[in-house]
Structure formats: C-alpha cells, structure tokens
Amino acid sequence: MDADPPRLSGIRPEGIRSVARKTYLFTYLRGWKVWASYRAQVALTLVGWLVPVFLYFVLSDFLGAGALDAASLQGATYVAFFVVGLAFQGFVTNLIGLLAQRIRSEQMMGTLELVFLSPTRPGSVLFYSSLFGLLLNLLAALVILVVGVGVLGVHLVVNAPVFALAVVLLAVSSSGLGFIAAAFILWTKQGNPVGLFFSIFTQFFAGVLFPVAFLPASIRWLSYSIPLTFGLEALRSSLLAGGSLAANGGSLLRMVAYAAVTIPLGLALFHWTLVRTKEDGTMATY
Amino acid sequence: MEPAISVRDLTKRFPGERPQPWSPPRSESIALDRVSFDVAPGEVLSLIGPNGAGKTTLLKILTTLLRPTAGSVRVLGHDVVADEAWVRARVALVTNSERSFYYRLTGWENLRFFCGLYNLGRAELAERIHPMADDLGLTPAVLARSYRAYSTGTQRKLQFLRAFVLDTPLLFLDEPTSSLDPVSSEEIRRIVQTECRRRRQTVVLSANNLVDVERLADRVAFIHHGRLEMIGRAADGPGPGPVRVTLRAAPERVDAALRAGRSTVGALGEWALEARAGLTVVRLVAENPEATATALLDLFGRQHLAIDQIDLRPFVLEEEFLRRVDPILGEAEEGGL
Incomplete structure (x- = not known):
C-alpha cells in the first residue's frame, strides 16, 4: 500500500470567483435554462403576470374604486396603487414559492442528495437557489410596471435610491419566509401549501389591491405580520411620490427587523429538517 | 498509518412509516448492526451482500448523506457528523440511480453545474475530462446533447465522469457497472484499476457483479442483514x-x-x-x-x-456469497465439490 497521503486536488477554497460562478450556475444554468426550456410554461407565466393587471383595471372602473380618496391610497390613483401592489405581490409570493418548489423538484429528480453532498453549504444552496426566483420576479415586476406606465397611464415620480433599497429589503425579508417554506417541503414532501397560502394571504392582507386601512381593525394586525405590507408602503411612496428615506424609514426598518428574525429562523429550521432527513433516510423521498 | 476510513460499532436504524410527517414512527428497522472495519489510504474495498443487506446505507453514511444512529465513522480522521462539511469536500459518489442530473440540461451543462459546486471552473473542468470522457464515449458531441436523450448506460457514464473529474481523495461507487454493456463495464474497471490507483484514491464500491469485485477490490467485506459477516482479501495471489x-x-x-x-x-x-x-x-x-x-x-x-x-477465481466469491446468503444453496454448491 502506498504510504503517501492522498491527493486533495478536488478541494477548492471559496472566493469571489466561486461566488460569481455559483451565481451563474444557479441562476442561468439551473434556473433560467431549465425554466425557459418549458416554452408553454414561459408563455403562460407571461400571461399570468399581465391578466390580473387588466382584470383589476376593468374591475376598478366597474366597482367605482377609481373614486377612492387619494389620501387612503398614499396619494396615488387606484390604478397606480394596484399596479405597484400586483407587481411586487408576485415578487414576494413567487420568491417564497419558487424556492420551496425547487426543493420539491430536486427531491423528485433525485438531484437533491448530490447537491447536498457537495461542499457547498446548505445555507449557500438556499441563497443561490433563491436568486433565480428573485430575478424572475424582478422581471415580472418590471413588465407589470412597464404595462402600467405605458398602457394604463400610471405616472411615476421615482426616488431611485429609496426604491432600490426597498426592493433589496423586501427580497431579503421575504427570503427568510422562503427558507421556512423550503424546510416545510423538505419535511412534509407535499406540494407547496406554503406558497399557496402566501399567495392568498398576501393578496388579502398585505394591501396589494386595497389599503390595509380598509380591513376591520380587529384583523388589521395580521397585515403587519408579513414584510410585504411594509414593503409596498415604501415601494409606493418611492415609486409614485418620490418619497424620501426619512419618510420611509419606519417601513424600511421594520423589514430589516423582520429579516433579522426570519432569516436565522428559516436557516435553523432548514438545517434541523435536513438533519432529520439524514436520520430518517428520507432526503430523496418524494 | 491512519486509516482513510475508520468505522466502529456503526449501527443504523430507520424509523418505519409515519402516518403524518409529525407523527412518531410505527416501527423501526435495523439496516446496519454494530459494523466495524478500517480502509487503508489508496485501498479498494468492495462491499458485497444480497439486496437490502445495508451496502447502500453504509455508502450513504460514509458520504454524509445519512447519519449513524450509533457508533463512529471517521473519514481521513474526521468524524462524518461533527466534521460533515470537511468530509463532504473530500468524497465523491456514483449512485446506482440515473436520477441524479437535470434532464433539461446537456451533459456538459450538468457537469459544469455539479463540478461548480466543488468550485471547479469551466477551463479546468474541460481540461480534466480528457482523455477520460473520450474513453467513455462521452465525446464533445455527446456532452452537447440533452441529458434526457441519453441512454441509461450513457447516464451512468456521465455519473462516473462527474465523480472522477472531482479527483477527491475518496471515491464511493454504488453498483459501478450496472446498466452498462460489457465494453463500457470494462472501461470503468480499467479507469478504477489505473486512474484511481495512480491517484492513490481510496475507493469503496458496492457490487452485485462479482467480476467487478474480483477485478477491482483489494479486500471484500460481506454484509448480510446489516452485519459485517466477513472481511478479507479479494484474491490470494499465487498458490492453491x-x-x-x-x-x-x-x-x-x-x-x-x-x-x-x-x-x-x-x-x-x-x-x-x-x-x-x-x-x-x-x-x-x-x-x-x-x-x-x-x-x-x-x-x-x-x-x-x-x-x-x-x-x-470468480466463482470463489460467488460460492462464498451463496453459502452465506442461502445456506441450502450454498451447501448444494459445496456438495458439488
């Protein structure tokens, strides 16, 4: 038997290049290329982004929502209000849903074990896996905003730095929920109830289609249990009224606080679930 | 010399089915029962045993995909539970399933993705896959095709290529030649015999094909009902x-x-x-x-x-296998002699 130590040429340190490489691998190769290969899905997704925008545009006229008091709509028109709401509601629910869906499909394809066998840490896998959902939904938000401005006549007065900060904080604060949803799927291996729940819950409670003030006072606190509510306040302010950092400080800080709680919680839950699947031997079970 | 792998009193129990994910399991089954052995650096150890004996479970514990219920497992001196991340960077696994790649990506894109998880870049990957890829019939034209268009054999070969190019100190092979034609099987054996030896990789393979065991292994471990029943040299060299x-x-x-x-x-x-x-x-x-x-x-x-x-030689293992797995059939074989 050879007494020399074995070669260790397979082991590479993490660095900026590896972060860039993994970003490319997770977002472009495993994210975009796989997603875009399902052409019918791409077409239906595009339609799915735009149909609610036109639906609520027609409904708002029919139900007289256009006559709502501008003060209750953060100084905007109702069309501008719901366009921003719809643009970023999908941003959050899909960010949460896509990550859970990714874990589920990796379980079904049998690739989950190989991904978690690699030296890339599970927390990093979750982070990189979130990026494609984030980019896809930034695209959706952009498409909806372009249609809102170009077709529905929404007028934007943008404070770009505050808007960018609000988008980043909304993404970060929502990703903790995404990690929790991913842990839930890894554990239960059942569909995507978390994504579905958030889609319905946020539409009703987060001030997507109507102001939170319109909800009965007894359940209004539920609106402030999700970061989207704060995010939409800051986004509408910075996109439609050029709201300053000082004017949006409260919403932005609440998102930071939300992220500080949900991200560690989501990572801890995912780690706990992963260990449990290694104990039960159910990581690749579906 | 410190062993590359050290297993002591390893026990793995799996919980039975749970009515709901949060319910306690109805029963429990023992997959591995107080298994102990060492593997020296650069050695090729083959695990043999009937289906369900615990071979794949053992491979998965050695590669950190499963956690032991009791006992200790050390890889290159590091505990597979306490130093899981350290161990993961030093092991590669070829599973016995073709479900381990993305169907909508090409073979090359799959290699890029999975090798990228080990921080292996495009240029180095392109360099490392030669000449092994050509030897396996995974030419640039084949690698440019979608994975879903691959035959089962080609899917298996891609798994090998992925594991070999990572060049980790330890390589684990689960049924290395299943689904492969004789020529491809021979090529895989040649790679293990020459490349892995040249790299001084420690290899643990689980095999039902005893020709693989005879040709590749320095030692054989026989596992039955989760117990390590025998471990010894695969071939005795010159002599009776x-x-x-x-x-x-x-x-x-x-x-x-x-x-x-x-x-x-x-x-x-x-x-x-x-x-x-x-x-x-x-x-x-x-x-x-x-x-x-x-x-x-x-x-x-x-x-x-x-x-x-x-x-x-091959029938020695075959008969030893039969004798241990099926006493009646084994006795009949012995009686024949």
Whole structure:
C-alpha cells in the first residue's frame, strides 16, 4: 500500500470567483435554462403576470374604486396603487414559492442528495437557489410596471435610491419566509401549501389591491405580520411620490427587523429538517 | 498509518412509516448492526451482500448523506457528523440511480453545474475530462446533447465522469457497472484499476457483479442483514486455487477424459462434476490454477471435448456469497465439490 497521503486536488477554497460562478450556475444554468426550456410554461407565466393587471383595471372602473380618496391610497390613483401592489405581490409570493418548489423538484429528480453532498453549504444552496426566483420576479415586476406606465397611464415620480433599497429589503425579508417554506417541503414532501397560502394571504392582507386601512381593525394586525405590507408602503411612496428615506424609514426598518428574525429562523429550521432527513433516510423521498 | 476510513460499532436504524410527517414512527428497522472495519489510504474495498443487506446505507453514511444512529465513522480522521462539511469536500459518489442530473440540461451543462459546486471552473473542468470522457464515449458531441436523450448506460457514464473529474481523495461507487454493456463495464474497471490507483484514491464500491469485485477490490467485506459477516482479501495471489471448466459434453465423457489424463495433467487431485442444461461443469482445487487450466485445455482438446468456459477465481466469491446468503444453496454448491 502506498504510504503517501492522498491527493486533495478536488478541494477548492471559496472566493469571489466561486461566488460569481455559483451565481451563474444557479441562476442561468439551473434556473433560467431549465425554466425557459418549458416554452408553454414561459408563455403562460407571461400571461399570468399581465391578466390580473387588466382584470383589476376593468374591475376598478366597474366597482367605482377609481373614486377612492387619494389620501387612503398614499396619494396615488387606484390604478397606480394596484399596479405597484400586483407587481411586487408576485415578487414576494413567487420568491417564497419558487424556492420551496425547487426543493420539491430536486427531491423528485433525485438531484437533491448530490447537491447536498457537495461542499457547498446548505445555507449557500438556499441563497443561490433563491436568486433565480428573485430575478424572475424582478422581471415580472418590471413588465407589470412597464404595462402600467405605458398602457394604463400610471405616472411615476421615482426616488431611485429609496426604491432600490426597498426592493433589496423586501427580497431579503421575504427570503427568510422562503427558507421556512423550503424546510416545510423538505419535511412534509407535499406540494407547496406554503406558497399557496402566501399567495392568498398576501393578496388579502398585505394591501396589494386595497389599503390595509380598509380591513376591520380587529384583523388589521395580521397585515403587519408579513414584510410585504411594509414593503409596498415604501415601494409606493418611492415609486409614485418620490418619497424620501426619512419618510420611509419606519417601513424600511421594520423589514430589516423582520429579516433579522426570519432569516436565522428559516436557516435553523432548514438545517434541523435536513438533519432529520439524514436520520430518517428520507432526503430523496418524494 | 491512519486509516482513510475508520468505522466502529456503526449501527443504523430507520424509523418505519409515519402516518403524518409529525407523527412518531410505527416501527423501526435495523439496516446496519454494530459494523466495524478500517480502509487503508489508496485501498479498494468492495462491499458485497444480497439486496437490502445495508451496502447502500453504509455508502450513504460514509458520504454524509445519512447519519449513524450509533457508533463512529471517521473519514481521513474526521468524524462524518461533527466534521460533515470537511468530509463532504473530500468524497465523491456514483449512485446506482440515473436520477441524479437535470434532464433539461446537456451533459456538459450538468457537469459544469455539479463540478461548480466543488468550485471547479469551466477551463479546468474541460481540461480534466480528457482523455477520460473520450474513453467513455462521452465525446464533445455527446456532452452537447440533452441529458434526457441519453441512454441509461450513457447516464451512468456521465455519473462516473462527474465523480472522477472531482479527483477527491475518496471515491464511493454504488453498483459501478450496472446498466452498462460489457465494453463500457470494462472501461470503468480499467479507469478504477489505473486512474484511481495512480491517484492513490481510496475507493469503496458496492457490487452485485462479482467480476467487478474480483477485478477491482483489494479486500471484500460481506454484509448480510446489516452485519459485517466477513472481511478479507479479494484474491490470494499465487498458490492453491479453484478451477472451474464448463464443457459442452456429457458428464460421463468428461469424467472418462479426466481419468485418462490424470497422469498427464499432474497433481489433479479430486474433482467434482455437475450437469447443467446440456453442459458439464468440472470443479477442482489446484496447486497452480493457471498451469492446471492450461493442461486441462490441452487434455480436453485432445479428447475433442468442446470447452464453453474456464473460470479460475470468480466463482470463489460467488460460492462464498451463496453459502452465506442461502445456506441450502450454498451447501448444494459445496456438495458439488
């Protein structure tokens, strides 16, 4: 038997290049290329982004929502209000849903074990896996905003730095929920109830289609249990009224606080679930 | 020298089915029961045993995909639970499933993705896959095709390529030649025999194909009902060994030929005959198996008896396997000798 130590040429340190490489691998190769290969899905997704925008545009006229008091709509028109709401509601629910869906499909394809066998840490896998959902939904938000401005006549007065900060904080604060949803799927291996729940819950409670003030006072606190509510306040302010950092400080800080709680919680839950699947031997079970 | 792998009193129990994910399991099953062994650096160890014996479970624990219930497992001196991330960076696994790649990506894109998880960049990957990829028939044109268009054999080869290019100190192979044609199987064996030896990789393989075991392993570990029943050298090198010759002839003619040739073949010793579907199998143990096989070839040739097959070593494992797994069948095999 050879007494020399074995070669260790397979082991590479993490660095900026590896972060860039993994970003490319997770977002472009495993994210975009796989997603875009399902052409019918791409077409239906595009339609799915735009149909609610036109639906609520027609409904708002029919139900007289256009006559709502501008003060209750953060100084905007109702069309501008719901366009921003719809643009970023999908941003959050899909960010949460896509990550859970990714874990589920990796379980079904049998690739989950190989991904978690690699030296890339599970927390990093979750982070990189979130990026494609984030980019896809930034695209959706952009498409909806372009249609809102170009077709529905929404007028934007943008404070770009505050808007960018609000988008980043909304993404970060929502990703903790995404990690929790991913842990839930890894554990239960059942569909995507978390994504579905958030889609319905946020539409009703987060001030997507109507102001939170319109909800009965007894359940209004539920609106402030999700970061989207704060995010939409800051986004509408910075996109439609050029709201300053000082004017949006409260919403932005609440998102930071939300992220500080949900991200560690989501990572801890995912780690706990992963260990449990290694104990039960159910990581690749579906 | 510190072993590359050290396993002590390893026990793995799986919980039975849970009515709901949060419910307690209804029962429990033992997959591995107080298993202990070491693997030296650069050694090739083969795990054999019947289906469900615990071989794949053991491979998954060694690669951190499963956690032990009790006992300790150390890889290159590091505990697979406490130092899981350290161990993960030093192991590569070829699973026995083709479900381990993204169907909508090409072979090359899949390699890029999975090797990228080990921080292996495009240029180095392109450099490392040669000439192994060509040897496996994974030419640039094949790698440019979508994975979903691959045959099962090609899917398996891509798994090998992925594991080999990572060049980790430890390599784990689960059923390395299943789903492969004889030529491809031979190529995989050649790579393990030459490349892994050259790299001084420690290899643990689980195999049902005993030819793989005979050809590749330095030692064999026999696992049955989760217990390590035997661990020992795969081949004993020069010295007494078994010879098995299969002929297309009646047992009486074969027996007569052997009696007539006893003096010319030399230390032939006792032999046993077994008739099987128009064939006759001669089994014996010879002082020098290679020389005896050559002499028998000459003897049967002169008697115009058609030889179907000559085996020198593989049947030892096969019979040992049968003897341990199925005592009745094993005794019948022994009785034949």
